[in-house]
Amino acid sequence: MKILLTGAAGFIGFHLSLLLLEKGYEIIGLDNVNDYYDTNLKEDRIKILNNVERFRFYREDLKNYQELSEIFKKEQPEIVINLAAQAGIRHSITNPFAYVDSNLVGFVNILELCRHFKIKHLLFASSSSVYGGNKETPFATNHNVDHPISLYAATKKSNELMAHTYSHLYGIPVTGLRFFTVYGAWGRPDMAYFSFTKDIFAGKTIKVFNYGKLQRDFTYIDDITEGIARLINRTPQANNSWDERTDGISTSFAPYKIYNIGNNQPVELLTFIKTLEDIIGIEAKKEFCEMQAGDVLTTYADVTDLQQDIDFHPNTPLKKGLTEFVKWYRNYYNL
Numbered sequence: 326m327k328i329l330l331t332g333a334a335g336f337i338g339f340h341l342s343l344l345l346l347e348k349g350y351e352i353i354g355l356d357n358v359n360d361y362y363d364t365n366l367k368e369d370r371i372k373i374l375n376n377v378e379r380f381r382f383y384r385e386d387l388k389n390y391q392e393l394s395e396i397f398k399k400e401q402p403e404i405v406i407n408l409a410a411q412a413g414i415r416h417s418i419t420n421p422f423a424y425v426d427s428n429l430v431g432f433v434n435i436l437e438l439c440r441h442f443k444i445k446h447l448l449f450a451s452s453s454s455v456y457g458g459n460k461e462t463p464f465a466t467n468h469n470v471d472h473p474i475s476l477y478a479a480t481k482k483s484n485e486l487m488a489h490t491y492s493h494l495y496g497i498p499v500t501g502l503r504f505f506t507v508y509g510a511w512g513r514p515d516m517a518y519f520s521f522t523k524d525i526f527a528g529k530t531i532k533v534f535n536y537g538k539l540q541r542d543f544t545y546i547d548d549i550t551e552g553i554a555r556l557i558n559r560t561p562q563a564n565n566s567w568d569e570r571t572d573g574i575s576t577s578f579a580p581y582k583i584y585n586i587g588n589n590q591p592v593e594l595l596t597f598i599k600t601l602e603d604i605i606g607i608e609a610k611k612e613f614c615e616m617q618a619g620d621v622l623t624t625y626a627d628v629t630d631l632q633q634d635i636d637f638h639p640n641t642p643l644k645k646g647l648t649e650f651v652k653w654y655r656n657y658y659n660l
Contacts, residue, residue, distance in 0.1 A: 328557075329353045329400060331387060331435065332408035336513045337450070337504070339370040341406070341550045342380065348554065351379045353400045355393075356409065357386040361416065361423075362514045370511060387431025390438075397442045404557060407435050407449040410480075413515055414454060414619045417477040428480035436491045446498045446560050448553065451485055453505040453542070453587065453624045454478035462591075465627035466503070466575035466583045475619035485583065493579035498560045502553060505587030505626045509546030509646060510653030517594075518543075518647070521601055521609065522654055530610040537595035537613065540623040542587040545646035548639030552586040555635040575630065587626025588639045600644055604651050 328345060332338040333354030342352050354374060358367050374380050381400075385392050387409050411417075411427040432449070439447045456464040457473040473479040485501050492499040508518045524531045561582035564572060575583040592600075602608050632638050654660070 326404060327351045327353065327400065327402045328404040328406060329355065329397070329402035330406045330408065331355045332410065332450075333374065333382065334358050334367040334371050335408060336511060337507060337546065337549060338408045339374065339511055340509070340546050341408070341553055342374050343377070344550045344554055346377050346379055352381075353396070353402055354380060354382045355385055355396065356382075358384060361411065361413065366511070366514065387434055388426045390434045393434055393438055397438045401442070403445050405435065405439055405444050405447045406553065406557075407432065407447065410450060412477070412513065414475045414477050415617065416515075417475055417480075418619055421476050424476055424480050428477075429483060432484050433487060436487060436497075439497050440491060440495045444497060446500065446557065447488070448500045448502060448556060449484060449488060451501045451503045451583070452478065452481040453503050453585070453626065454621070455482045455485070455503060456624070457621065462623055463589065463625040463627040464585065466585055466630060467573045469574075474621065477619075489577060489579060489581050492577070492581040496580065498580040499582075500556055500559070500561055501581075501583040502556075503583065503585045503587075503626075504549060505542040505544045505585065505624050507544050507546055507549050508650060510650055512546070512650065518597070518601065518650065521598065522605065522651060525602070525605055525607050525609045526660055528610070530612050531598070533594065533598065533611050533613050534620065535594075535614075535616040535622070537593065537598070538622070539594040539620070540591040540625065541594065541597070542589065542591045542624045542626050543597065543643055543646070544586065544588045544626075544639050545641035548588065548641050549586055552584070552631060552635070552637055552639065555637055556584065559635055584631050584634075585626040585628050586631065586639060587624070587628060588641070589626050589628050591623060591625040592643055597643065601647055601651075604644070604648050
């Protein structure tokens with residue numbers, strides 16, 4: 326089976342490409358390799374993927390519809406996995422138009438091409454950030470998500486609405502994936518675990534926001550990719566008798582379904598930092614700060630649907646996952 330995977334040079338896209346290639350899929354990777362973070366890291370991921378049989382790479386931007394159309398026409402993929410997006414909550418406050426171009430214009434281009442090329446299943450990355458100001462935890466896919474607190478979150482919520490509309494109008498089977506704080510080797514340098522590690526090794530002070538009173542459902546990269554891989558052949562089915570008064574809002578009268586993929590075990594930020602310090606063997610210098618704009622206090626995934634539908638529950642212990650990350654970090658940066 327041939328899969329077109331956007332964001333292939335990104336953190337999750339890189340790992341997912343490797344896993345799917347290992348499982349025998351043919352992967353058409355696409356990425357614009359933008360400079361939101363160190364492009365050397367992205368280029369090194371691409372080099373590894375290009376050495377694997379059954380992988381081809383296109384350097385292209387989602388907002389360029391005509392170029393994307395030519396790739397679809399040439400490659401004729403059966404499945405599309407859209408992971409490409411402008412990431413980052415803080416960045417969306419200062420650079421809003423980057424999110425409009427990639428997450429809105431780019432995503433509707435993907436939807437249009439899935440429509441015209443009769444794609445059998447579209448899977449796309451949403452985010453735990455859509456839960457916004459919600460207080461009830463764990464966050465469940467049946468919860469209302471109408472109160473985002475960052476533009477990034479709003480674009481991800483928009484993606485879910487756009488995808489549902491196309492699923493309904495054109496019968497495209499669509500699966501949305503709400504990821505919870507993904508970490509691991511080859512990760513994103515803008516994420517806290519990566520920047521903390523960098524600053525601890527450099528002897529620099531790390532900023533601990535909300536005085537450490539934050540909780541995150543840290544989810545190891547291998548759990549994320551395994552969840553996605555299992556869902557590829559789990560094509561959503563329309564529920565023709567769907568009624569919002571009795572049925573879950575993560576399903577629909579369209580062939581559409583939303584899943585959380587998270588560790589289901591939130592960890593307080595100070596506990597996370599202590600675990601990282603113990604693995605590295607260096608105590609971090611800390612500056613305690615107030616809450617950042619756009620941040621949420623807690624992320625905590627209810628993964629009931631994931632367990633019921635594909636018998637999968639992300640469960641990599643934080644210490645094991647961080648140990649693997651630090652091992653990679655030391656090797657990659659020759660420490």
